[in-house]
Amino acid sequence: MKYEAINFQDKFGRFSDHWAPRVIAQLNDYQFKLVKIRGDFVWHEHADTDEAFLVLAGEMRIEFRDGQVDLGPGEMFVVPRGVEHKPSAREECQVLLIEPRGVVNTGEAGGALTALNDVWV
Amino acid sequence: MKYEAINFQDKFGRFSDHWAPRVIAQLNDYQFKLVKIRGDFVWHEHADTDEAFLVLAGEMRIEFRDGQVDLGPGEMFVVPRGVEHKPSAREECQVLLIEPRGVVNTGEAGGALTALNDVWV
Numbered sequence: 297m298k299y300e301a302i303n304f305q306d307k308f309g310r311f312s313d314h315w316a317p318r319v320i321a322q323l324n325d326y327q328f329k330l331v332k333i334r335g336d337f338v339w340h341e342h343a344d345t346d347e348a349f350l351v352l353a354g355e356m357r358i359e360f361r362d363g364q365v366d367l368g369p370g371e372m373f374v375v376p377r378g379v380e381h382k383p384s385a386r387e388e389c390q391v392l393l394i395e396p397r398g399v400v401n402t403g404e405a406g407g408a409l410t411a412l413n414d415v416w417v
Numbered sequence: 418m419k420y421e422a423i424n425f426q427d428k429f430g431r432f433s434d435h436w437a438p439r440v441i442a443q444l445n446d447y448q449f450k451l452v453k454i455r456g457d458f459v460w461h462e463h464a465d466t467d468e469a470f471l472v473l474a475g476e477m478r479i480e481f482r483d484g485q486v487d488l489g490p491g492e493m494f495v496v497p498r499g500v501e502h503k504p505s506a507r508e509e510c511q512v513l514l515i516e517p518r519g520v521v522n523t524g525e526a527g528g529a530l531t532a533l534n535d536v537w538v
Contacts, residue, residue, distance in 0.1 A: 297481070299479070299481060299485065301486055301487065301488050301492040301494055302492060302494060304491045304492070305491055321469065321495050322467075323467045323468075323495050323515060324466055324517070326447065328469070328493070328495075345445055346443075346444045348442065348444045348449070352491070360418070362418045363419060365420035365422055366422065368422075370426060370473070371422040371423060371425070372425075372442060373422055374449075377445075394515065
């Protein structure tokens with residue numbers, strides 16, 4: 297049988313839009329999603345799940361109502377369920393998200409930045 | 418409140434043994450574990466869960482009974498549940514594992530390389 301590595305840079309080369317996560321792998325009922333971000337996202341929360349951000353290239357910030365965390369390459373953070381947060385990046389940043397399948401990027405906030413779900417690349 | 422990034426290199430600097438995963442973060446009931454590997458691990462499987470390998474530095478191989486996959490930095494692979502596999506690395510390789518909390522590193526094979534579980538760093 298043929299087993300193939302999933303290469304992040306290869307996958308990132310296949311899309312260019314921002315704030316639109318692409319699924320690259322599934323682990324049980326969890327998904328690994330690559331996303332390119334730039335600018336400000338919307339304040340939102342995920343009531344039913346934590347959400348992991350792992351930065352692969354560039355720099356991003358996650359703001360909370362009572363603080364913030366800055367992430368660079370080789371760093372990660374898990375946003376706890378139910379905690380309002382707003383991701384942002386001054387320049388394009390490449391991020392790996394890990395969360396249960398079906399999580400909508402804007403959570404319960406909705407709006408124009410709501411992306412299609414379960415789109416594989 | 419103080420929010421702190423989890424930095425992989427900082428965490429790797431805190432231990433040196435091989436094949437002994439350290440938990441660095443939890444996402445719902447899943448854990449992110451850093452592990453340094455070198456040499457050959459044992460053939461084993463996890464009957465109840467998939468297991469994700471994400472290489473942060475170095476090179477590793479995952480052998481299967483009918484093939485293999487080589488992983489380098491910026492690459493990942495999800496071993497499906499119930500599939501026998503044997504990780505190995507010629508030189509030290511730094512890996513991020515993602516799997517449900519409680520998964521034993523040697524699966525149902527046991528043996529001398531079985532590591533303590535749920536050890537945080």
